[in-house]
Amino acid sequence: MPNYRCFIPKDALSFDQRQEIALAFTDIHCGSTGAPRSFVSVTFLETPEGQTHEHGQGYYLDGGNRAGRSEEVKQQLLSDLTQAFAKIANVPADDIPGRITENPASWTMEGGFVLPEPGQEGAEWYAAAAAD
Amino acid sequence: MITFNCTVQEGIVPEDLRPRLASELARITTGFVGGNPDEVSVNWIEIPHGFGFRGGRLSTTSAVRGEIPPGLQQETRVELMKSLQDMWMDLTGCTTDELVVSARDRRDN
Numbered sequence: 001m002p003n004y005r006c007f008i009p010k011d012a013l014s015f016d017q018r019q020e021i022a023l024a025f026t027d028i029h030c031g032s033t034g035a036p037r038s039f040v041s042v043t044f045l046e047t048p049e050g051q052t053h054e055h056g057q058g059y060y061l062d063g064g065n066r067a068g069r070s071e072e073v074k075q076q077l078l079s080d081l082t083q084a085f086a087k088i089a090n091v092p093a094d095d096i097p098g099r100i101t102e103n104p105a106s107w108t109m110e111g112g113f114v115l116p117e118p119g120q121e122g123a124e125w126y127a128a129a130a131a132d
Numbered sequence: 133m134i135t136f137n138c139t140v141q142e143g144i145v146p147e148d149l150r151p152r153l154a155s156e157l158a159r160i161t162t163g164f165v166g167g168n169p170d171e172v173s174v175n176w177i178e179i180p181h182g183f184g185f186r187g188g189r190l191s192t193t194s195a196v197r198g199e200i201p202p203g204l205q206q207e208t209r210v211e212l213m214k215s216l217q218d219m220w221m222d223l224t225g226c227t228t229d230e231l232v233v234s235a236r237d238r239r240d241n
Contacts, residue, residue, distance in 0.1 A: 037187040111229050
């Protein structure tokens with residue numbers, strides 16, 4: 001975690017755009033939360049024309065994060081991600097709905113460690129994460 | 133019902149290995165939480181090359197996300213995730229930094 005899934009229409013984004021969005025999301029998430037960069041996953045899921053995905057049609061940003069951050073932080077994060085996506089994809093931000101859902105950090109093992117709760121990372125965990 | 137959604141990057145986990153991985157996911161998980169291994173559902177999502185990133189770079193990471201009956205003690209949950217991780221690494225040859233394993237409580241809503 002975090003895991004950001006970007007639902008996009010088929011052939012809507014080039015590789016360069018996808019990579020730029022992935023980098024922007026990594027910068028935004030780490031700038032907001034202090035998480036290690038290597039933990040930020042961004043996946044693009046294309047929907048063929050005429051078909052729907054689990055959130056409907058068109059663009060959708062579906063983020064999954066560790067639980068424990070304030071609603072204000074979550075909303076700001078989603079807003080920043082949406083703005084970055086809109087700018088790079090050249091799509092109006094209003095056309096990009098999204099959400100951030102949360103699960104307890106203790107339900108996930110990443111890099112060989114059970115994830116700590118937000119704010120409980122500690123220097124030892126950051127050092128181990130950086131070594132991966 | 134126990135469900136796994138396994139998201140893998142194209143070319144990282146061979147298709148002919150997936151039945152064995154699915155079988156082991158079911159065997160290990162029911163060994164911890166009970167149930168019939170034959171009733172465990174394992175779904176595969178393959179991300180095409182160039183569509184999955186981690187840390188802003190192309191990803192080789194597999195995500196094994198399980199939904200299990202709620203209420204498992206945390207100590208047991210950690211043992212379960214560790215067992216799943218060890219099995220996956222053993223069969224695929226991936227490293228710890230190429231694998232995310234979760235065992236989430238199933239939401240019945």
